[in-house]
Amino acid sequence: MRKQEVYQEIEQTFGLVPSMFKEVPEPMLEHEWKLFRQIQLDKGPIPQKYRELIGLAISGVTKCRYCTFYHTEVARLFGATDEEIEAAAHYAKSSAGWSAYINGLQVDYETFCSEVKQACEHVRSSQRRAGKQASAETRTGLH
Known part of the structure; x- marks a missing residue:
């Protein structure tokens, strides 16, 4: 071409x-x-608005003003609210901050991975229990 x-x-x-x-x-x-x-x-597996919010978060961390402007405007084009834009930027700030902290302290990686898996299993288990509880309340008419 x-x-x-x-x-x-x-x-x-x-x-x-x-x-x-x-x-x-x-x-x-x-x-x-x-x-x-x-x-x-x-189109891809992640809806456009969410891809742009991810792009905004990444560009905030990389400090690229071109990308920050682009992804903010395109996120708005696809329906992102000011609140969602702020939340994406705040999430990036939190993630980058924790990354700097735990990498700087050299937290043991294997322990970290094990703890994340343990925490996720705890949440899954809690969600299953809550789902069973909600299902029982619906069947008995209790709220």
């Missing part, structure tokens, strides 16, 4: 050819556009 054909496809998608695509060397343009389209635009 020639450069102009790729540009035409990009313009049909966005209404313009963003300058970031004009910076891509011509031999790589078709490949980069195809990759961008597949990862950023095509």
Whole structure:
């Protein structure tokens, strides 16, 4: 595909050819556009709004202002609220902070993994018990 054909496809998608695509060397343009389209635009197993909130969180941690702006605006385009955007940024802050802390302290990795698995099993067990309790209350009419 020639450069102009790729540009035409990009313009049909966005209404313009963003300058970031004009910076891509011509031999790589078709490949980069195809990759961008597949990862950023095509439907996937994660709904678009949530993919953009993930992108926002990642860009907050990597401190890329371009990506932060892009993912925030596209998340809004797909229905993200200000509250969801704030929550994604806060989650990223928490995750990055804990990562720095436990890596800095060199917490034993095997112990950490074992404890996470143990905690998840505890939650699963609690959910099963709660489900059985709710089911029994529904059958007996107790609330």
